[in-house]
Amino acid sequence: MFSEKFQPSPAQVLVVGFLILILLGTILLSLPIASASGEPLSPLDALFTATSAVCVTGLVVVDTGTFFSTFGQVVIMLLIQAGGLGFMTMATLIFLVLGKKITLKGRLVIQEALNQITLSGLVRLTKSIIILTLIIEGVAALILGIRFSQDVGLLRGLYMGVFHSISAFSNAGFDIVGGGVGLTPYRDDFVVNTVIMGLFIFGGLGFTVIVDIYTRGSIKKMALHSKFVLLLTAIFLVVGFLGIFILEYDNPATLGELSFVEKIMPAFFTGATTRTAGFNTIDTGSLEAGTLFFMLLLMFIGASPASTGGGIKTTTFGVLLVAVYAIIKGGDEVNLMNRRIPYHIVLKGLSIIVIGLIVVGTVTIVLSQTENQEFMNVFFEVVSAFGTVGLSTGITSELTTFGKGIIIVVMFMGRVGPLTLALALGRRYSKSKIRYPEERVLVG
Amino acid sequence: MFSEKFQPSPAQVLVVGFLILILLGTILLSLPIASASGEPLSPLDALFTATSAVCVTGLVVVDTGTFFSTFGQVVIMLLIQAGGLGFMTMATLIFLVLGKKITLKGRLVIQEALNQITLSGLVRLTKSIIILTLIIEGVAALILGIRFSQDVGLLRGLYMGVFHSISAFSNAGFDIVGGGVGLTPYRDDFVVNTVIMGLFIFGGLGFTVIVDIYTRGSIKKMALHSKFVLLLTAIFLVVGFLGIFILEYDNPATLGELSFVEKIMPAFFTGATTRTAGFNTIDTGSLEAGTLFFMLLLMFIGASPASTGGGIKTTTFGVLLVAVYAIIKGGDEVNLMNRRIPYHIVLKGLSIIVIGLIVVGTVTIVLSQTENQEFMNVFFEVVSAFGTVGLSTGITSELTTFGKGIIIVVMFMGRVGPLTLALALGRRYSKSKIRYPEERVLVG
Numbered sequence: 001m002f003s004e005k006f007q008p009s010p011a012q013v014l015v016v017g018f019l020i021l022i023l024l025g026t027i028l029l030s031l032p033i034a035s036a037s038g039e040p041l042s043p044l045d046a047l048f049t050a051t052s053a054v055c056v057t058g059l060v061v062v063d064t065g066t067f068f069s070t071f072g073q074v075v076i077m078l079l080i081q082a083g084g085l086g087f088m089t090m091a092t093l094i095f096l097v098l099g100k101k102i103t104l105k106g107r108l109v110i111q112e113a114l115n116q117i118t119l120s121g122l123v124r125l126t127k128s129i130i131i132l133t134l135i136i137e138g139v140a141a142l143i144l145g146i147r148f149s150q151d152v153g154l155l156r157g158l159y160m161g162v163f164h165s166i167s168a169f170s171n172a173g174f175d176i177v178g179g180g181v182g183l184t185p186y187r188d189d190f191v192v193n194t195v196i197m198g199l200f201i202f203g204g205l206g207f208t209v210i211v212d213i214y215t216r217g218s219i220k221k222m223a224l225h226s227k228f229v230l231l232l233t234a235i236f237l238v239v240g241f242l243g244i245f246i247l248e249y250d251n252p253a254t255l256g257e258l259s260f261v262e263k264i265m266p267a268f269f270t271g272a273t274t275r276t277a278g279f280n281t282i283d284t285g286s287l288e289a290g291t292l293f294f295m296l297l298l299m300f301i302g303a304s305p306a307s308t309g310g311g312i313k314t315t316t317f318g319v320l321l322v323a324v325y326a327i328i329k330g331g332d333e334v335n336l337m338n339r340r341i342p343y344h345i346v347l348k349g350l351s352i353i354v355i356g357l358i359v360v361g362t363v364t365i366v367l368s369q370t371e372n373q374e375f376m377n378v379f380f381e382v383v384s385a386f387g388t389v390g391l392s393t394g395i396t397s398e399l400t401t402f403g404k405g406i407i408i409v410v411m412f413m414g415r416v417g418p419l420t421l422a423l424a425l426g427r428r429y430s431k432s433k434i435r436y437p438e439e440r441v442l443v444g
Numbered sequence: 445m446f447s448e449k450f451q452p453s454p455a456q457v458l459v460v461g462f463l464i465l466i467l468l469g470t471i472l473l474s475l476p477i478a479s480a481s482g483e484p485l486s487p488l489d490a491l492f493t494a495t496s497a498v499c500v501t502g503l504v505v506v507d508t509g510t511f512f513s514t515f516g517q518v519v520i521m522l523l524i525q526a527g528g529l530g531f532m533t534m535a536t537l538i539f540l541v542l543g544k545k546i547t548l549k550g551r552l553v554i555q556e557a558l559n560q561i562t563l564s565g566l567v568r569l570t571k572s573i574i575i576l577t578l579i580i581e582g583v584a585a586l587i588l589g590i591r592f593s594q595d596v597g598l599l600r601g602l603y604m605g606v607f608h609s610i611s612a613f614s615n616a617g618f619d620i621v622g623g624g625v626g627l628t629p630y631r632d633d634f635v636v637n638t639v640i641m642g643l644f645i646f647g648g649l650g651f652t653v654i655v656d657i658y659t660r661g662s663i664k665k666m667a668l669h670s671k672f673v674l675l676l677t678a679i680f681l682v683v684g685f686l687g688i689f690i691l692e693y694d695n696p697a698t699l700g701e702l703s704f705v706e707k708i709m710p711a712f713f714t715g716a717t718t719r720t721a722g723f724n725t726i727d728t729g730s731l732e733a734g735t736l737f738f739m740l741l742l743m744f745i746g747a748s749p750a751s752t753g754g755g756i757k758t759t760t761f762g763v764l765l766v767a768v769y770a771i772i773k774g775g776d777e778v779n780l781m782n783r784r785i786p787y788h789i790v791l792k793g794l795s796i797i798v799i800g801l802i803v804v805g806t807v808t809i810v811l812s813q814t815e816n817q818e819f820m821n822v823f824f825e826v827v828s829a830f831g832t833v834g835l836s837t838g839i840t841s842e843l844t845t846f847g848k849g850i851i852i853v854v855m856f857m858g859r860v861g862p863l864t865l866a867l868a869l870g871r872r873y874s875k876s877k878i879r880y881p882e883e884r885v886l887v888g
């Protein structure tokens with residue numbers, strides 16, 4: 001009776017699925033065997049870590065490399081893989097393994113998870129995603145493993161390769177280098193830089209784009225969405241690099257002491273990591289306030305849709321820019337690359353940015369009151385959580401219980417997506433039959 | 445030949461008119477007689493002050509009450525009146541006085557200036573604006589004059605009444621109390637608080653709303669725009685009051701030492717002044733960083749369209765919220781109070797907020813590098829300039845030459861309106877005849 005009346009929307013199924021994963025992770029990470037010392041993590045910190053892993057955020061209250069046992073680290077790695085690859089893809093895998101047919105309901109859920117446009121070809125897409133992910137992560141794990149082996153021996157090196165490969169492709173930002181210094185020991189290491197960046201940039205493009213690249217080959221034949229994502233990603237990488245390079249050029253705590261050429265790689269990495277990867281090769285806390293603000297804006301925009309990355313998404317911001325251009329030109333149709341973008345896509349993009357601004361603004365004001373921290377550090381932390389970035393000026397472990405609780409909620413909201421959450425809470429497709437008469441209001 | 449080919453748009457006429465007013469003001473304020481000491485103001489500071497007055501911003505590099513002679517203060521007062529009442533309304537007045545008929549071109553310019561919807565009734569509206577403004581400012585000047593007379597004598601008191609009445613109704617935020625302390629000596633003065641607030645809130649509603657109130661009487665009969673403005677203004681006043689009251693409750697440098705009841709008036713004033721009035725009864729530099737951020741968000745939203753206030757405007761933000769609500773409900777029509785808001789109004793609102801965010805973000809990052817000031821103070825200053833607010837943590841006079849130049853440009857852009865500027869620069873009504881095929885991109 002109840003089950004017939006209650007028809008959960010795809011978005012609602014997504015939200016509940018993520019919550020179950022987080023709960024499972026919290027229990028496992030609270031166990032004494034998850035801790036290196038045997039002293040178990042507090043339930044709140046376990047919840048924080050599990051949420052951060054499932055939401056591929058990367059904010060940490062304890063250092064992943066030193067606090068957790070191998071068991072704890074493997075749990076985190078699996079949570080990242082499940083959260084990053086998408087638990088819906090996982091669900092599809094289970095369906096396939098069990099040999100069951102996918103129902104229309106099941107397809108709709110996957111469609112929501114991947115933010116895909118058509119229902120057709122979803123099973124094929126899911127298979128492609130998993131195969132591609134495993135190949136990419138496997139190759140990268142091997143390269144990283146060989147590199148790390150030089151420092152820590154073969155077995156430990158390969159283990160580190162697997163962990164960082166999964167963490168990077170999933171844009172999770174968790175590292176097990178230890179000492180809470182992130183990837184700073186590898187700041188000038190070409191192999192680690194290029195492999196890690198390659199993984200998180202590729203993962204941040206979104207599955208549909210990756211599959212489009214894989215199946216179409218030439219850019220000309222790709223879908224509008226794929227071309228737009230590649231263009232925007234290139235622009236944001238260049239803007240990020242130039243911004244960091246210029247803003248930190250003279251900062252003695254970051255790039256100041258390096259030669260012109262030496263500055264290039266850390267500047268590019270720091271700009272690129274705002275695509276919500278969350279790894280850092282220079283100390284985030286040493287960056288200048290203006291640089292943090294610059295990164296914060298890029299972090300808010302984030303990666304591309306249906307990807308392992310977060311933020312409001314490159315295309316969301318891109319569509320709004322295209323709409324602004326249309327208005328400036330005096331037209332009311334939003335055209336991009338000789339194609340017209342539908343009205344409701346623009347409205348959806350608008351909703352995402354407005355909800356994002358409200359969430360980030362409100363939470364920042366509240367936490368600036370409750371946390372005894374510099375305003376900019378709080379602001380940065382909130383955007384980092386919302387964009388599932390994981391960069392921090394170092395205040396995460398110093399947050400109050402209230403602050404940790406709020407950041408947990410923001411990480412979750414940031415990953416599930418403001419709009420998906422809004423759709424899950426609201427009633428969808430309840431389109432009113434009434435068409436009201438038009439009346440203008442003045443804006444601007 | 446040239447004059448036939450070059451058809452300036454209404455927006456371009458507006459921009460040029462404002463520039464001429466600023467230039468005139470700069471020359472007058474550079475004269476030795478404009479200075480109380482006879483030592484003339486530097487050209488840059490004169491330009492800064494003239495821009496601040498014409499754009500009714502209120503940021504000052506020298507204290508208006510002590511640096512300027514009565515001549516200088518009267519120049520500023522006239523620049524404020526011209527900029528606030530709108531130089532286009534002034535132009536209309538000149539037309540009327542000269543007995544000339546208003547051409548269609550002239551009407552279009554006025555329409556742009558007031559952001560009005562129809563061409564009809566513009567002359568009547570302009571007359572109403574001027575008469576209403578003079579009555580309101582006159583009555584308020586008298587009340588304020590009597591109050592100030594108690595402190596400084598009759599003649600000086602009435603003069604101060606006129607200056608502050610014009611400055612308040614125009615949302616200019618200039619004061620001649622002296623000593624660079626704003627209206628802090630009148631923090632607990634009921635008359636000064638209510639009259640000043642009444643003036644700037646009323647002025648910030650926008651001329652069309654004021655005329656609508658004046659001619660229709662009942663709220664029910666008013667235009668959708670007027671009802672929306674009144675609703676949003678009420679909401680922002682309540683939110684502003686509650687925010688300041690809560691955030692500053694314990695701050696010993698602002699509300700902390702006051703009793704619960706005593707906190708109410710300064711909290712309300714500080715919340716209301718973010719409607720881009722720019723007056724302050726408590727020291728802005730003593731507010732907590734979180735409070736500054738809260739005020740900064742309200743300042744960015746600002747007052748209502750076609751008003752003396754600035755910001756992206758209450759209705760711009762309001763329309764976007766309504767659009768977000770529509771998307772959450774699953775529809776694609778943006779309905780408000782049983783009326784449908786046209787697509788292009790939503791797009792226009794979207795453009796204004798996106799351009800505003802880009803301008804504020806970019807300028808803040810640049811100035812955070814060039815100015816040797818705390819990041820939050822720079823951020824606050826930029827939003828204050830863009831929203832033509834005039835509140836400052838006290839860094840205005842300490843800005844570098846480059847910083848002052850940039851703030852001048854931002855004040856101008858903030859007043860002329862990002863969109864008007866964009867329209868003035870771009871080619872309008874150049875609608876393409878080509879209708880491209882529709883293709884979706886993923887957002888969010």
Ligand SMILES: [K+]
Binds near residue numbers: 173276388389
């Ligand atoms: K991340």
Ligand SMILES: [K+]
Binds near residue numbers: 502720721722
């Ligand atoms: K002002």
